[in-house]
Structures are given as structure tokens and as C-alpha cells.
Amino acid sequence: MYGFWGQLLAFFGSKPKPQAVQPVAKPKKTKYVAVDETQVKVDIVKNLTEFFKLQEQLAAHIREEEDKSRNVYDPNQNHMEAALKRVMAQQQMAELEITIRETMVYQSPPEMGALYSSVFEMREVIQEEQEGARLKEEAKERHKLWLRREKQRNFQAKLVYLAATMIFIVYLWMWFLLIKNWGRT
Numbered sequence: 001m002y003g004f005w006g007q008l009l010a011f012f013g014s015k016p017k018p019q020a021v022q023p024v025a026k027p028k029k030t031k032y033v034a035v036d037e038t039q040v041k042v043d044i045v046k047n048l049t050e051f052f053k054l055q056e057q058l059a060a061h062i063r064e065e066e067d068k069s070r071n072v073y074d075p076n077q078n079h080m081e082a083a084l085k086r087v088m089a090q091q092q093m094a095e096l097e098i099t100i101r102e103t104m105v106y107q108s109p110p111e112m113g114a115l116y117s118s119v120f121e122m123r124e125v126i127q128e129e130q131e132g133a134r135l136k137e138e139a140k141e142r143h144k145l146w147l148r149r150e151k152q153r154n155f156q157a158k159l160v161y162l163a164a165t166m167i168f169i170v171y172l173w174m175w176f177l178l179i180k181n182w183g184r185t
Contacts, residue, residue, distance in 0.1 A: 037111060041109075041111075041112060044108060044109075044112070048104070048119075051096075052100075054096075055096050055100070058093055058096070059093065062086065062090060065085070065086055065089070066086070104119065
């Protein structure tokens with residue numbers, strides 16, 4: 001009765017009746033449940049691993065789209081649609097990074113220490129290593145492609161030399177025939 005009616009009664013001089021305080025039930029003590037810290041850590045690592053796999057798939061998709069845009073001409077491509085998709089993927093990546101940082105900093109157990117800092121420092125090291133390995137693989141592929149093209153050019157050059165040699169031999173043979181027949185007449 002403290003709302004509108006309580007103010008109305010107070011205005012006319014009567015005091016609202018105090019409400020009886022209801023006792024609040026104390027929560028029952030729960031029994032101690034043993035928690036396997038190792039299992040908790042394993043679960044956290046498993047979930048983080050799954051999260052990072054999804055993040056890497058998204059990063060690979062972004063990289064693939066960028067590479068496709070640079071190297072493959074598509075006359076039917078809608079540039080605005082491609083830009084929108086790429087921006088959305090980059091925004092999702094940024095949101096994922098924020099989510100994982102907040103989860104690792106604020107929701108991981110204290111026993112895991114500075115999990116975010118440690119993991120991301122190691123991630124930077126591994127990313128550099130993987131980027132180097134990826135660039136080496138791409139260089140190997142480019143080298144293989146160059147070798148294949150070079151073999152094809154050499155083969156074509158040999159065919160041209162062979163054809164030119166055959167034409168020259170036929171030309172000489174015809175001259176010899178002409179000279180031989182000229183002497184008979």
C-alpha cells in the first residue's frame with residue numbers, strides 16, 4: 001500500500017498499515033561436490049580448441065576470397081555483394097576475437113593463470129611459423145608450375161627445331177633431286 005493508495009491515505013491523515021515482514025528462507029547448505037580440476041581444464045581446452053578451429057576456418061575463408069578476388073576474373077561478380085560478404089566475415093572475426101578474449105580472461109578458472117596472454121603469445125609464434133610454411137608451400141607450387149611451363153616451352157622449342165630441320169632436309173633433298181635430274185636432261 002505504498003503506491004498511489006498509500007499516498008492518498010497519507011493525504012487524508014491515515015497512515016498506511018505496515019506490512020508484515022515475511023521471513024526469508026535461508027538457502028539450505030549444499031553438500032560439497034568434488035570437482036576434478038583436470039577435467040574442467042580438459043573441457044575448457046576442448047571448447048577453446050573447437051572455437052579456434054571455427055575461427056581458423058573463417059580466416060581461411062577470408063584469405064580464400066581475397067586470393068580469388070586478386071587472381072580470378074569473374075565477369076558476373078557483384079562487387080558490392082563480394083565486399084559485403086568480406087566485411088561481414090571480417091566483422092565476425094573481430095567479434096569472435098572479442099568473445100574469446102572475454103571468455104578466457106573473465107570466465108576461466110584462476111588455476112589456469114593468464115591463459116589469454118599465454119595462448120595468444122604462443123598463437124603469434126605459431127602463426128608466424130605457419131605463415132612462413134604457407135609461403136614456402138606457395139613458393140614450391142609456383143616453382144613446380146614454372147618447371148612445368150618450362151618443360152612445355154622446351155618441348156615446343158624442340159618440336160619447332162625438329163620441324164625446321166625436317167623442312168631443311170626436305171628442301172636439300174629436293175635440291176639434290178633437281179640437280180640430279182638437271183644433269184640427265
